[in-house]
Amino acid sequence: MSSPALSLAARLRGSRRPSWLSDPKVLRTEVLAGLVVALALIPEAISFSIIAGVEPAIGLFASFTMAVTIAIVGGRPAMISAATGAVALVIAPLNREHGFGYLVAAVILAGVFQIVLGALGVARLMRFVPRSVMVGFVNSLAILIFLAQVPEMTNVPWPVYPLLAAGLALMVFFPKVTAAIPAPLVSIVILTVITLAAGIAVPTVGDKGDLPSALPVPGLPDVPFTLDTLTTVAPYALAMALVGLMESLMTAKLVDDITDTHSSKTRESVGQGIANIVTGFFGGMGGCAMIGQTMINVRVSGARTRLSTFLAGAFLMVLCIVFGPVVSDIPMAALVAVMVMVSFATFDWHSIAPKTLKRMPSGEITVMVVTVACVVATHNLAIGVVAGSVTAMVIFAKRVAHLAEVTAATDPDHATVVYRVTGELFFASSNDLVGRFNYAGDPDKVVIDLSAAHIWDASSVAALDAIETKYTQRGKTVEIIGLNEPSAHLHKTLSGELTGSH
Numbered sequence: 001m002s003s004p005a006l007s008l009a010a011r012l013r014g015s016r017r018p019s020w021l022s023d024p025k026v027l028r029t030e031v032l033a034g035l036v037v038a039l040a041l042i043p044e045a046i047s048f049s050i051i052a053g054v055e056p057a058i059g060l061f062a063s064f065t066m067a068v069t070i071a072i073v074g075g076r077p078a079m080i081s082a083a084t085g086a087v088a089l090v091i092a093p094l095n096r097e098h099g100f101g102y103l104v105a106a107v108i109l110a111g112v113f114q115i116v117l118g119a120l121g122v123a124r125l126m127r128f129v130p131r132s133v134m135v136g137f138v139n140s141l142a143i144l145i146f147l148a149q150v151p152e153m154t155n156v157p158w159p160v161y162p163l164l165a166a167g168l169a170l171m172v173f174f175p176k177v178t179a180a181i182p183a184p185l186v187s188i189v190i191l192t193v194i195t196l197a198a199g200i201a202v203p204t205v206g207d208k209g210d211l212p213s214a215l216p217v218p219g220l221p222d223v224p225f226t227l228d229t230l231t232t233v234a235p236y237a238l239a240m241a242l243v244g245l246m247e248s249l250m251t252a253k254l255v256d257d258i259t260d261t262h263s264s265k266t267r268e269s270v271g272q273g274i275a276n277i278v279t280g281f282f283g284g285m286g287g288c289a290m291i292g293q294t295m296i297n298v299r300v301s302g303a304r305t306r307l308s309t310f311l312a313g314a315f316l317m318v319l320c321i322v323f324g325p326v327v328s329d330i331p332m333a334a335l336v337a338v339m340v341m342v343s344f345a346t347f348d349w350h351s352i353a354p355k356t357l358k359r360m361p362s363g364e365i366t367v368m369v370v371t372v373a374c375v376v377a378t379h380n381l382a383i384g385v386v387a388g389s390v391t392a393m394v395i396f397a398k399r400v401a402h403l404a405e406v407t408a409a410t411d412p413d414h415a416t417v418v419y420r421v422t423g424e425l426f427f428a429s430s431n432d433l434v435g436r437f438n439y440a441g442d443p444d445k446v447v448i449d450l451s452a453a454h455i456w457d458a459s460s461v462a463a464l465d466a467i468e469t470k471y472t473q474r475g476k477t478v479e480i481i482g483l484n485e486p487s488a489h490l491h492k493t494l495s496g497e498l499t500g501s502h
Contacts, residue, residue: 018305018306018307019305020305020307027307028180029301029302029303029304029308030307030311031307031308031311032181033296033297033301033302033303033308033312034297034303034307034309034311034312034314035185035315036182036184036185036188036296036300037293037296037297037315038311038312038314038315038316038319039185039188039319039327039330039335040184040292040293040335040338040339041060041063041290041312042205042208042316042320042327042335043205043208043332043335044082044083044293045060045062045063045082045083045316046059046205046209047059047085047148047208048083048087048088048285049083049088049209049285050209051085051088051089051092052087052088052092052095052103052285054095054100054103054285056208056210056211056212057210057211057212058283058284058285059083059088059284059285060211060212060320061212061216061282062083062279062284062286063083063287063313063316064313064316064317065275065282065284065313066082066083066275066276066279066284066287066313067081067310067312068310068313068314069274069275069278069279070271070272070275070309071306071307071309071313072306072310073271073274074267074272075252075265075266075267075269075271076251076256076264076268077263077304077306077309078297078304078306078308078309079248079251079255079268079294079297079309080289080290080296080309080312081248081272081275081287081290081309082287082313083286083287084244084247084287084288084290086243086244086288086379086381086382087240087244087285087288089380090236090239090243091103091106091107091236091285091286093236094106094233094236098232101222101223102221102229102232103285104221104280104283104284105221105229105237105280106240106286107237107240107277107279107280107284107285107286108276108277108280108281109230109233109237110238110240110241110244110273110276110286111274111277111278111279111280111286112237112273112277113241114241114245114269114270114272114276115269115277116273117241117242117245117269117273118245118266118267118268118269118270118271118272119266121266122245123265123268124265126249126250129250129253129385129389130367130388130389131364132365132367132368132388132392133367133385133388133392134250134254135348135351135368135371136367136368136369136370136372136375136384136388137250137371137375137381137384137385137388138346139347139352139372140371140374140375140384141291141292141346141381142343142344142346142347143347143372143375143376144379145292145342145346146339148339149336149340149343152332152336156202157201157202159201159202160202160331160332163191163194163331163333163334164336166187166191166337167187167333167337168337168340168341170183170186171184171337171338171341172341179302182302183300184296184301184341187334187338188330188334188335191333191334191337192330192331192334195329195331196329200331202332202333203331203332203333204329204330204332205328205329205330205332206327206328206329207332211320211324211327211328212320212321213321215317215321216282216283216284217282217283218281219281219283221280240286241273242382243288243381243382244272244287245288246382247288247289247381248269248272248288248289249265249268249269250381250385251290251291251294252265253265254291255294259298272288272289292339292342292346293312295346296342297309297312299342299345299346300338300342300345351368363395363396367388367395368388370384370387370391371388371391372384374387374388398428400423400428400429402429404421404422404423404424404425404429404430404433405421405423406419406420406433406437407420407422408420408438414443415444416443416446416447417438417443417445417446417447418447418449419446419447419448419449420449421448421449421452421453422453423453424453424454424456425450425453425455425460426456426457426459426460427459427460429460430463431459433463433464434466437470437471439470439471439474439476440474444476444477445479446477446478446479447478447479447481448467448478448480448481449481449482450480450481450482450487451482451484452482454484454486455483455486455487455490458494461494462494464480464491465495465496
């Protein structure tokens, strides 16, 4: 018989053993998911390279190094990180004005910023993102994924449309036959075979740009290592770091919800930084989490482990370097069909159902609409999330401000009046507080009972000071009672210190 200690050790070893090593079904799912994602990454990476103003190989190298690195150091298994449009938009002006060397330097510095921000606990700020912003983020993302496909469906040869319809039909109906092979992979293979066999002339992956023929080589950015370079690069690097973290953490939260699992957002933040530093030293354009490819991996293909992320990057380079000519012949219609399907699956249709909209508070709907509108207008997910969160805070503050009530009760001999304040006292509610007292008509002794209230900020202390001053000017005394411990501490610390007159 084995001892309890030995059996515990065996269980611990088993728990650390990746599921794909012991379950062939999981291994197959992860491998095929990685292959599908790699195929979908190629045209996207090339498109983002064009946005950034660099060679297609630069975007493909970035996608390779980001995916492989984040698979090891990231905090959210199965999430895909690669070159993204959001990052490309941020660093494109730097590349245009100062050259590629400065872009690479910005990517490395952005990685350093992300590690610092991750270590400082920036991931904890995710708790302040309301659900309505999250829904708006998901819906706007689905819209952006679809809009990105529109150019591939306009002003194209007519055979593109039946190919697109066939690809969508395959992805809808093939899973009813078997779920062993991802439907997007089947769709890509079948449509490629049809176009090649029939000699159909339609846009292909090769039309997007030349694929790399060799692996990237590490090196330092070609810039002068001076303070001037740092001041030029730093603003772009900080913007890239913030946009990348915002998009990555929101995507990680979405994957958490889909898979019903928890992930380390702090590790993910630091991991994004490490991946960008590695990418920069390999001459890539940097990146962050990719929502579209992550949805292909997690929702469409059913991947759940780091293996699929690692293989997505590895397969990407193998497809480009070894099978470049074959990959170049893949019709864009096949990949567009995959992304349209991802867009449809990503959108939260329940959130816009008439039944849901009738029950949802108007403030929640407003926040969702503001988030979607800002993202779609700017094509920047970070701007939409910030705008939505700020809108939610304003609506919340306005709603809570009305919860502060003041009621007065005068004793029978009219010697004392007791004002009972209930609710939350902060900048929005305390502004109206000063006007709720009868300074001229009240008796000489005034008691303000705050046992059913809470003081949150300096504005509330200043309001209470103003009330006391107004009574004192009329020769009346004020006593504040019922403060809870945090409120009493804040009041004691700030009272009399806010007006500058002691």
